[in-house]
Amino acid sequence: MFRDNGLNAAGQRVRNRSLILRSLLLRGPSSRQDLAAATGLTAATISRIVDETIRQGLVQVVESRGPSSGAPRLGRPTTLIDLVPDSVFVGSIYIAGEKAQVGVHDARGEVVAAHRVAVAEPEDAESTLVALAGELRAHARRTGVAERMIRVGATVLGGVDEAGFVVVAHPNWHDVPAADILHRELGIPVAIGRMQHGLVTAEAWLGAGVGVRSVAAVDVSDGIGAAISIDGRVISGFDHREGQLGHFVVPGIDRVCRLCGLRGCLQEQVRDSVFARDARSVLGETAQADDDRTAIDRLYDAARGGDTAARDLVTARARHIGYALALITAIVDPELLVVSGPSIVSGWDLLEPVINEERIRRSPLPHERRTSRVTASSFGADAVLIGTASLALRHFYAEPEVPLVGLEPTPANTSAHDEQRSL
Numbered sequence: 001m002f003r004d005n006g007l008n009a010a011g012q013r014v015r016n017r018s019l020i021l022r023s024l025l026l027r028g029p030s031s032r033q034d035l036a037a038a039t040g041l042t043a044a045t046i047s048r049i050v051d052e053t054i055r056q057g058l059v060q061v062v063e064s065r066g067p068s069s070g071a072p073r074l075g076r077p078t079t080l081i082d083l084v085p086d087s088v089f090v091g092s093i094y095i096a097g098e099k100a101q102v103g104v105h106d107a108r109g110e111v112v113a114a115h116r117v118a119v120a121e122p123e124d125a126e127s128t129l130v131a132l133a134g135e136l137r138a139h140a141r142r143t144g145v146a147e148r149m150i151r152v153g154a155t156v157l158g159g160v161d162e163a164g165f166v167v168v169a170h171p172n173w174h175d176v177p178a179a180d181i182l183h184r185e186l187g188i189p190v191a192i193g194r195m196q197h198g199l200v201t202a203e204a205w206l207g208a209g210v211g212v213r214s215v216a217a218v219d220v221s222d223g224i225g226a227a228i229s230i231d232g233r234v235i236s237g238f239d240h241r242e243g244q245l246g247h248f249v250v251p252g253i254d255r256v257c258r259l260c261g262l263r264g265c266l267q268e269q270v271r272d273s274v275f276a277r278d279a280r281s282v283l284g285e286t287a288q289a290d291d292d293r294t295a296i297d298r299l300y301d302a303a304r305g306g307d308t309a310a311r312d313l314v315t316a317r318a319r320h321i322g323y324a325l326a327l328i329t330a331i332v333d334p335e336l337l338v339v340s341g342p343s344i345v346s347g348w349d350l351l352e353p354v355i356n357e358e359r360i361r362r363s364p365l366p367h368e369r370r371t372s373r374v375t376a377s378s379f380g381a382d383a384v385l386i387g388t389a390s391l392a393l394r395h396f397y398a399e400p401e402v403p404l405v406g407l408e409p410t411p412a413n414t415s416a417h418d419e420q421r422s423l
């Protein structure tokens with residue numbers, strides 16, 4: 001994104017601001033000396049940018065350590081600088097067919113407000129995007145941050161190209177100019193990508209993968225999908241089909257896939273709705289609504305309590321997820337594999353040993369020592385929304401320009417779309 005040579009003064013200034021703000025984002029409260037060590041910038045440059053960003057409200061002095069609290073050699077107070085978390089906000093929009101979520105995030109990416117939204121016409125891309133933009137705008141206003149919302153991230157279950165077109169997505173979206181539609185509706189820059197691209201971006205840029213060269217994010221929720229980041233760059237497939245692991249036929253699965261008709265697809269064993277159904281069966285519970293996932297946590301509790309059938313079901317799922325990780329290891333062998341999904345996080349203590357054992361047993365040279373690692377998402381149950389927001393945050397922190405322009409207080413197109421907001 002940035003070139004080392006040929007930057008003009010304005011470009012250099014933006015780059016230096018980016019280095020300092022990102023350092024504060026990752027390290028929290030820092031002295032000017034800490035910032036110099038982290039960024040390699042001179043004391044004079046740091047002072048100038050810190051003073052400038054304090055005036056603009058992006059950073060603040062959070063603590064002054066007097067000489068008495070530090071080492072004796074400190075002859076004057078040490079001032080710590082930190083981000084102002086509510087200086088700017090980003091929005092997130094996650095679209096998964098008939099289900100969607102919108103979120104409001106502070107300058108650190110933390111969720112300030114999040115809402116699930118039912119999509120009325122999931123196959124109608126234009127009206128869905130317009131309606132979700134309206135939802136986000138309404139929540140930004142309700143939260144009182146509309147004028148400080150400076151970017152929006154959006155993610156879909158499908159493939160997105162560099163120009164912000166949704167090439168293909170569930171259900172039946174093809175070549176949808178989604179970034180343009182959202183930008184038209186919201187008036188601020190929009191970054192859009194595949195849901196798993198958001199997950200891996202958040203981990204590599206803000207989470208467990210900071211400082212790690214190769215990171216894979218694997219999500220297990222409505223299906224199973226992965227994305228890979230190498231040296232900060234998320235891999236995109238030529239036909240935008242990368243990372244879709246759900247329809248690999250896996251030994252030991254005997255079910256017929258509801259989507260593709262093959263026998264033994266991975267997702268027919270691991271996705272949440274199937275796992276919840278199997279859990280109810282093991283627990284002897286009567287059938288609930290198909291999207292009732294609460295049985296999963298009851299199954300985990302039974303497994304922790306020593307119930308053999310419960311433990312066997314959890315182990316089977318963990319083995320299948322471990323197999324998926326072995327597939328990724330065989331092709332890319334990333335240093336860090338991060339697994340996300342609400343039902344992954346809540347059962348991680350049970351799942352992790354089996355997942356790790358199986359991914360090693362199934363991947364190349366299983367008996368050789370290795371240092372690659374598996375961990376649960378850094379962001380718990382908020383992983384998808386924070387991942388979505390991270391696409392926008394990364395955009396802002398790369399070029400933290402001023403003045404900041406947020407959502408317009410009174411958009412010209414409000415009335416035309418009001419009726420669609422109710423979804």
Ligand SMILES: [Zn+2]
Binds near residue numbers: 257258259260261262
């Ligand atoms: Zn299938």
